[in-house]
Amino acid sequence: MARLELTNLHAEVAEGGEKILDGVDLEVESGEIHALMGPNGSGKSTTAKVIAGHPAYEVTEGEVLIHIEEDEFGDDIEIDEDQRTWDLLDLEPNERAALGVFLGFQYPAEIEGVTMTNFLRTALNAKIEEREELFEDEEEDEAAEEDEAGFETSPMEGPADEGEIGVAEFQGILQEKMEQLDMDEKFAQRYLNAGFSGGEKKQNEVLQAAILEPSIAVLDEIDSGLDIDRLQDVSNGINALRDEQGTGILQITHYQRILDYVEPDHVHVMLDGKIAKSGGPELAEALEDEGYDWVREEAYGTA
Amino acid sequence: MSSEQDHLKDTDTEARFEFKKEQNAAVKSDKGLTEEIIRMISEDKDEPDWMLERRLRALQQYQNMPMPSGWPGMPDLSGLDVEEIVPYIRPDVDKREGVDDWTELPDEIKDTFDKLGIPEAEKNALSGVGAQYESEVVYQNMQEQWEEKGVIFMNMDRAVQEHPELVKEHFMTTCVPPSDNKFAALHGAVWSGGSFVYVPEGVTVEMPVQAYFRMNSEGMGQFEHTLIIAEEGSEVHYIEGCSAPKYGTHNLHSGGVEVFVGEDAHVQYSTVQNWSKNTYNLNTKRAIVEENGTMEWVSGSMGSKATMLYPCSILKGRGATDTHITIAFAGEGQDIDTGAKVYHNAPNTSSTIESKSISKDGGRTNYRGLVHIADGAENSSTAVECDALMFDNESTSDTMPYMEIEESKVDVAHEATVGKIGDEDIFYLQSRGLDDDDAKKMIVAGFIEPITEELPIEYAVELNRLIELEMEGSLG
Numbered sequence: 127m128a129r130l131e132l133t134n135l136h137a138e139v140a141e142g143g144e145k146i147l148d149g150v151d152l153e154v155e156s157g158e159i160h161a162l163m164g165p166n167g168s169g170k171s172t173t174a175k176v177i178a179g180h181p182a183y184e185v186t187e188g189e190v191l192i193h194i195e196e197d198e199f200g201d202d203i204e205i206d207e208d209q210r211t212w213d214l215l216d217l218e219p220n221e222r223a224a225l226g227v228f229l230g231f232q233y234p235a236e237i238e239g240v241t242m243t244n245f246l247r248t249a250l251n252a253k254i255e256e257r258e259e260l261f262e263d264e265e266e267d268e269a270a271e272e273d274e275a276g277f278e279t280s281p282m283e284g285p286a287d288e289g290e291i292g293v294a295e296f297q298g299i300l301q302e303k304m305e306q307l308d309m310d311e312k313f314a315q316r317y318l319n320a321g322f323s324g325g326e327k328k329q330n331e332v333l334q335a336a337i338l339e340p341s342i343a344v345l346d347e348i349d350s351g352l353d354i355d356r357l358q359d360v361s362n363g364i365n366a367l368r369d370e371q372g373t374g375i376l377q378i379t380h381y382q383r384i385l386d387y388v389e390p391d392h393v394h395v396m397l398d399g400k401i402a403k404s405g406g407p408e409l410a411e412a413l414e415d416e417g418y419d420w421v422r423e424e425a426y427g428t429a
Numbered sequence: 430m431s432s433e434q435d436h437l438k439d440t441d442t443e444a445r446f447e448f449k450k451e452q453n454a455a456v457k458s459d460k461g462l463t464e465e466i467i468r469m470i471s472e473d474k475d476e477p478d479w480m481l482e483r484r485l486r487a488l489q490q491y492q493n494m495p496m497p498s499g500w501p502g503m504p505d506l507s508g509l510d511v512e513e514i515v516p517y518i519r520p521d522v523d524k525r526e527g528v529d530d531w532t533e534l535p536d537e538i539k540d541t542f543d544k545l546g547i548p549e550a551e552k553n554a555l556s557g558v559g560a561q562y563e564s565e566v567v568y569q570n571m572q573e574q575w576e577e578k579g580v581i582f583m584n585m586d587r588a589v590q591e592h593p594e595l596v597k598e599h600f601m602t603t604c605v606p607p608s609d610n611k612f613a614a615l616h617g618a619v620w621s622g623g624s625f626v627y628v629p630e631g632v633t634v635e636m637p638v639q640a641y642f643r644m645n646s647e648g649m650g651q652f653e654h655t656l657i658i659a660e661e662g663s664e665v666h667y668i669e670g671c672s673a674p675k676y677g678t679h680n681l682h683s684g685g686v687e688v689f690v691g692e693d694a695h696v697q698y699s700t701v702q703n704w705s706k707n708t709y710n711l712n713t714k715r716a717i718v719e720e721n722g723t724m725e726w727v728s729g730s731m732g733s734k735a736t737m738l739y740p741c742s743i744l745k746g747r748g749a750t751d752t753h754i755t756i757a758f759a760g761e762g763q764d765i766d767t768g769a770k771v772y773h774n775a776p777n778t779s780s781t782i783e784s785k786s787i788s789k790d791g792g793r794t795n796y797r798g799l800v801h802i803a804d805g806a807e808n809s810s811t812a813v814e815c816d817a818l819m820f821d822n823e824s825t826s827d828t829m830p831y832m833e834i835e836e837s838k839v840d841v842a843h844e845a846t847v848g849k850i851g852d853e854d855i856f857y858l859q860s861r862g863l864d865d866d867d868a869k870k871m872i873v874a875g876f877i878e879p880i881t882e883e884l885p886i887e888y889a890v891e892l893n894r895l896i897e898l899e900m901e902g903s904l905g
Contacts, residue, residue: 181856182852220863220864237854249861252864
């Protein structure tokens with residue numbers, strides 16, 4: 127089990143200082159699906175990026191905590207009492223990823239020359255290694271690092287070092303996940319997002335989540351630009367994340383549409399940088415029918 | 430030690446590459462480039478008179494030619510004093526027999542592999558001709574197989590002795606005459622070592638012919654000459670690797686490469702080179718391609734203080750094809766001026782040039798290219814693509830593509846992109862668990878992928894690792 131906790135989160139644009147988040151409170155637990163809705167410019171994507179550690183935003187107040195239960199990462203990693211809560215704001219983006227936080231991008235980067243297979247295997251191994259560094263005591267850590275100097279970080283596909291997932295083993299994992307998502311096996315040798323259609327990119331984000339097995343996945347408008355078939359594939363993938371891996375999901379969306387397939391436990395409406403209203407699935411339906419103005423009225427007493 | 434060398438010592442990366450070998454000179458010449466020195470070199474090599482005469486003629490041409498100047502944006506060569514450098518070739522010449530066994534390599538060189546972090550198995554593969562028992566056997570089998578078909582692959586010095594007719598006809602005559610430029614003339618006067626490859630008509634050499642490390646082990650890499658003759662319908666891939674640093678303290682490398690691609694023949698020349706950062710790397714590489722022949726240049730240029738290198742193909746016969754793939758990497762204080770030249774001198778010829786460069790910490794890369802399509806070379810086509818990747822705002826990258834088109838029925842395309850390593854790209858990879866360094870390494874590895882995919886795996890690994898090493902220290 128894991129729990130992501132945003133408390134009174136304030137953030138602004140790092141260059142320019144424009145204030146975007148104005149006290150966000152939010153809690154997402156393993157196995158839950160939360161929908162975060164709201165009009166353009168209300169701060170939904172900023173919330174996602176701040177959670178993941180995007181350098182373009184500066185947090186001026188508040189906390190982003192993750193609580194991890196002892197068994198969160200399986201038996202291989204021993205988690206001491208005092209290491210079960212982390213403030214993500216103190217950590218690098220890759221360390222946040224190692225703690226099980228995943229951000230599904232609305233506009234994922236295209237990286238030429240890096241095959242999906244190579245990238246995903248590198249990412250998976252980096253996460254394993256980072257976890258070891260975060261949870262092992264420092265002396266052991268240094269010794270291990272010296273042993274491995276020069277080998278462990280090569281982005282080239284090569285023989286696996288101890289504790290790493292090798293090429294052959296990884297092929298198996300990748301193939302299985304791609305079948306689940308109904309993805310063509312040719313994807314494995316394509317360059318990361320390069321030349322992917324909008325739908326393929328979204329599918330790829332879900333695939334990455336499936337492989338990295340995060341505790342909490344923040345999915346930023348994963349439904350935009352999808353046709354109905356692809357929307358179903360992506361939704362199936364999201365549901366599988368929750369049902370099979372117990373991932374907690376924060377689903378950022380504009381539309382009710384995806385919520386027909388990925389049924390949320392909780393729906394939050396964001397207005398002007400904070401959560402203006404929370405409720406169950408019926409809230410999303412009301413938004414679909416009536417827009418956001420009534421929420422604004424309710425929250426501020428004006429329309 | 431000069432303050433510049435002190436400065437070079439400052440970075441970790443540099444420390445890895447700055448290996449110095451004691452020069453145990455048997456014969457020491459006076460400073461300065463003189464006829465006497467040239468005669469000494471030639472005598473030491475037991476060269477026939479005709480080669481000595483060529484050397485002396487080249488020396489004369491060298492002395493009569495001005496230094497290149499007036500090129501827009503050309504690297505600063507004012508720190509280069511040829512008079513100071515040339516005598517250093519003497520101790521090198523001394524070792525012309527070379528070593529053919531891994532264990533005989535200087536410790537410094539073996540140490541280099543260790544510092545590069547190359548595992549034992551890879552070292553064995555990389556050390557090519559020498560090294561381990563198994564690879565030696567493989568090499569010898571290959572050698573016999575080639576020899577039966579009439580393929581010749583040997584040291585250039587030996588080729589002068591054993592194949593004088595072939596060498597006399599092709600060595601710096603029609604392809605790269607000493608009169609071509611000042612450094613070609615210098616090369617003609619003092620050249621030493623290198624490779625000679627001859628592939629008879631209709632023969633395909635399936636495995637790449639590799640001269641990995643040879644220049645180093647023979648200790649004469651500074652003015653090496655490579656001569657490749659591929660007769661009609663033959664095919665060969667020649668790879669020259671020199672990713673380990675030079676172990677000398679030289680600061681001028683002026684190599685010469687001449688390739689003769691016969692009718693319907695196919696030659697690929699690949700090279701991965703990494704020079705110590707006090708080296709001026711000034712080379713002349715050229716191919717003459719006959720009817721329907723194909724020439725492919727693949728090169729990775731690393732290291733050096735300044736590099737000027739523009740491999741050239743002369744598409745002489747109808748239907749001849751040329752491909753250039755180049756990559757350059759410039760760090761602090763480095764000026765890598767490289768590109769390609771193609772002369773379309775016959776109809777239906779085609780060329781593609783793909784140039785990639787990476788600069789960081791104030792380094793400069795420049796693509797300088799020339800595509801010439803002669804009057805009458807109708808239905809010819811050329812496509813040039815230059816991509817530059819910069820790490821920071823201090824680094825610079827220029828593109829100078831010259832096109833001289835004298836024929837109207839042609840297809841010409843040029844495309845250039847310049848970009849900084851994107852923060853969004855880095856963040857994306859970081860959010861997936863890669864740290865900042867690894868994210869940058871991955872982006873760069875992807876950027877150079879078109880080169881690495883052309884190379885055998887051990888070279889690709891090596892090139893990637895070298896670039897990783899270059900990137901270390903500046904990141905964080």
